[in-house]
Amino acid sequence: MARVILQNAWKKYGKVEAVKGINLEIKDGEFVSLLGPSGCGKTSTLRMIAGLEAITSGEIYFDDQLVNNLDPGERNIAMAFESYALYPPMTVYENIAFPLHAAKLPETEIKERVGRIAEILELTDVLNKYPRGLSGGHQQRISLARALVRDADVYLLDEPISHLDTKMRNRMRAELKRIHSELQKTMIYVTHDQIEALAMADRIVVMNFGVIQQIGSPQEIYFQPQNLFTADFVGEPPMNFIDCRVKIGQGTLLISFDDSVFKLQNKEKVEKVANFENHEAQDFVLGVRPFYFGISKSITDSERETNFLRGEIFAVEPLGDSKIVHVKSGKNHLLVEADSRFMGQPDETIFLIPDAGHLHLFHKKTEEALF
Amino acid sequence: MEKNRNRVIIASIVIGIVLVVNILPFLWLVLTSLKTRLDIFAIPPKFIFDPTLKNYVSAFTKRDFLPMFYNSLIIAVSSTLLSLVVGTLGAYSLARFKIFGDKHISFWILSTRMFPPIVLVIPFFIMATQMGLHDSRFLMVIVYTTFNLPFVVWIMRSFFEDLPFDLEKAAMVDGYSRWDAFWKVALPLSAPGLFTTAILCFIFSWNEFLFANVLTAANAKTVPVGIRGLVTSRAIEWGEIAAVGTLQVLPVLIFTFAAQRYIIRGLTLGAVKG
Structure with missing residues (x-):
């Protein structure tokens, strides 16, 4: 011993x-x-x-x-x-x-x-x-x-x-x-x-x-x-990474990329970004694991109020209990782990709704995580 | 099918020619050793005759070949053993330890074989007489070992380098010493190399003529020198030459056949790599 x-x-x-x-x-x-x-x-x-x-x-x-x-x-x-x-x-x-x-x-x-x-x-x-x-x-x-x-x-x-x-x-x-x-x-x-x-x-x-x-x-x-x-x-399929910019307004963290904006109100996370020196001028990377994207073909009005992404299906890989959906969204190629019941055709428009509790933010230059 | 059979036929012919070229002289030697003087010179050559052991008997009674065989055996075996022990340890060190200039040391060892042996005869002779070692078996063992060592080191070094080091490392992790790792793991695995080099060393020492001829006189005289002595001013004793020659070849032949399966290199090495 x-x-x-x-x-x-x-x-x-x-x-x-x-x-x-x-x-x-x-x-x-x-x-x-x-x-x-x-x-x-x-x-x-x-x-x-x-x-x-x-x-x-x-x-x-x-x-x-x-x-x-x-x-x-x-x-x-x-x-x-x-x-x-x-x-x-x-x-x-x-x-x-x-x-x-x-x-x-x-x-x-x-x-x-x-x-x-x-x-x-x-x-x-x-x-x-x-x-x-x-x-x-x-x-x-x-x-x-x-x-x-x-x-x-x-x-x-x-x-x-x-x-x-x-x-x-x-x-x-x-x-x-x-x-x-x-x-x-x-x-x-x-x-x-x-x-x-x-x-x-x-x-x-x-x-x-x-x-x-x-x-x-x-x-x-x-x-x-x-x-x-x-x-x-770590993680299979690997985490999605999206280049982004951040901004803080009225106690809300705004993460922007392409033409989308994610809003986060978690106090702790907002503070971490607020404390990051010169954060508005820096490049960041947003990370979301494929499992923590919800995928659907339509979107309700209440969901429109929160965070969502629009994209087109690139390909679907059925893996038995789950399906890996490749999604083209703007410049990004994202992977989504969907339920086996999900049906989709290539080029079909779909909406991705991330789980706000499982977003990761990394500083692009140092590669360190903020959260 | 047709093509295949042709190939077999051609291969058989080629192999046949090679066999005849290689075996005929040996067969001639053995037949000659069993012939009387008259039969030896018969033209056309006789392949069926009354065999006699007269040549063998006279080689050991009229001539003094028994002590010469004894000398040859002692010298060849001792030199082979000495070369193997020293050379294998040296080869293992060169293969496994990082030594400053190890590449140069290896090359230097090989370079001792690069000049013609005759260059060394006179220096060896002078050194031997000054040290009072002339015509001793000990001298011949040392001389042959100097020639065999580079051989052993080079062949065994490549063998050890082919062995995965992890095998010895595993043994060392398991509580064995470095020596145990060498003795119980590396050495058994390099047995094919060991046998091959042993045979080469033995054959060299057993057959060597030039140095034995100069450095021995009576006490340490070896068989090849003795055979040369059968070419006398009166006559050339072909029957006895053939008889002693046959006996000279026998141990090498037996040794080689016995160790044949070890000589096929890579039997165990391939398996180690899995």
């Missing part, structure tokens, strides 16, 4: 700066996900925690112990590699038992533990086979089993289920979450898949270009993105 603390951790490969001064505290027993696109520094961060990459500067602590100079083997960590890193000359059983032999456990206990983890990960049938002939899904689960079979302080999982098929992946998400709640161990999970991060993590660390963009619970990351990157990266 251990807390993991990174203080101003840097990783440079020659001139390339992979991780630029990360500060992060992971609580004991927490399931934290490092989320970001490829090349964002998440795997480098994980490997620094593992001790596989020397850190260029900064400190890493496990609890109160500085581990900068400890070998990976001395940190009592377990790791599942994205490349599986299975040993071809060994059977599946021997692969999973390999770390237990290093710990010099008695043979009977090794057998029992391998058997138990193999059952959870459905590997019992293949224990006597060699990894070479098995499918990618099997290999990935073997690699996961080899990490989870250990009694480590910190578990590091590098895209452990990215190569599984969708069905297996959904199951493994729940399985992993369950394993975590049973073990109550610190787990750090690297992924580029925002759904995995949202579904499993207690907290998500969103990274890009070697910098932490935002740390927060899945709720916070999804509903209160702090910048354009997080807003854009």
Whole structure:
């Protein structure tokens, strides 16, 4: 059991700066996900925690112990590699038992533990086979089993289920979450898949270009993105962004773009914009998730009083329970998640009504969110 | 179908020619070793005759080939083992550790094979006599190791570079030391490379003539030098040359066949990459 603390951790490969001064505290027993696109520094961060990459500067602590100079083997960590890193000359059983032999456990206990983890990960049938002939899904689960079979302080999982098929992946998400709640161990999970991060993590660390963009619970990351990157990266289909200008008149925030104007009277939000220096001269970006647009073919007079957008249907993608409607509105191409009962033809005129509680406003230049 | 059959026929002919060209000299050697002096010089050549072991017997009774085989074996095996141990460790370091100027070190190691060996004969001879090592098996082991090392380092380095580093990293995360990661993970996976280089080293040391001829006299004399000694001022002992030659080829042949499946490189490497 251990807390993991990174203080101003840097990783440079020659001139390339992979991780630029990360500060992060992971609580004991927490399931934290490092989320970001490829090349964002998440795997480098994980490997620094593992001790596989020397850190260029900064400190890493496990609890109160500085581990900068400890070998990976001395940190009592377990790791599942994205490349599986299975040993071809060994059977599946021997692969999973390999770390237990290093710990010099008695043979009977090794057998029992391998058997138990193999059952959870459905590997019992293949224990006597060699990894070479098995499918990618099997290999990935073997690699996961080899990490989870250990009694480590910190578990590091590098895209452990990215190569599984969708069905297996959904199951493994729940399985992993369950394993975590049973073990109550610190787990750090690297992924580029925002759904995995949202579904499993207690907290998500969103990274890009070697910098932490935002740390927060899945709720916070999804509903209160702090910048354009997080807003854009998290959520499927992605958030709509509309370039806009703002103005405040009589305690109302006016967000204008094309020939539309959105009015917001939420006091807190109005104040945030009012406090933003020189806000009338700045460019802003309005963000609305596809789910928070209402879509209809006509509009009532009372709805005309509030915020709405007029547009034409560009295309409709039925996805079973919902439909993704692409809408052309002025210069903007917007996505709307509509009910499966919505029927629409291309070029038909429709009206979009945003949920006023789920509007996001970002400063275009700094990409920071105002709300 | 027609086209396919033609292709098979052409391939068979080509393979047949290659086989004849390669095997005929060896067959000739073996047949000669079993012939009497008269049969050896018979024209046209005899392919059916009364085989005799006389040549083999005289090679070991009249001539002193037993200690020479012993020398050859000791020298070749020792040099091969020494080259493998030192070379594999060196190759692993070059493949896995960032060392200042490692590219240059690799090239320098290879460059020791670039000049003709005969250039080295005289310096080696002078150094050996001054150190009192002339005509010793130890000297021959050292000399052959200097030639085998670059081989081992280069072949094994590329083998280690092809192995995914994550395998060793996984072992190190799991509590194994760097040495364990090398010994238990990297080395078993590079077995094909190890066998291939071992055979090449053995064949080189086993067959080498030039250095053995200059640097040995009696005590450490190897088989190739001994065979040369059968060309005497009185006569050329073709029967004995063939007999000893046949025995000389045998261990290499056996070794190669035994390790054949390991030599097919990439069997395990491909699987690692999945």
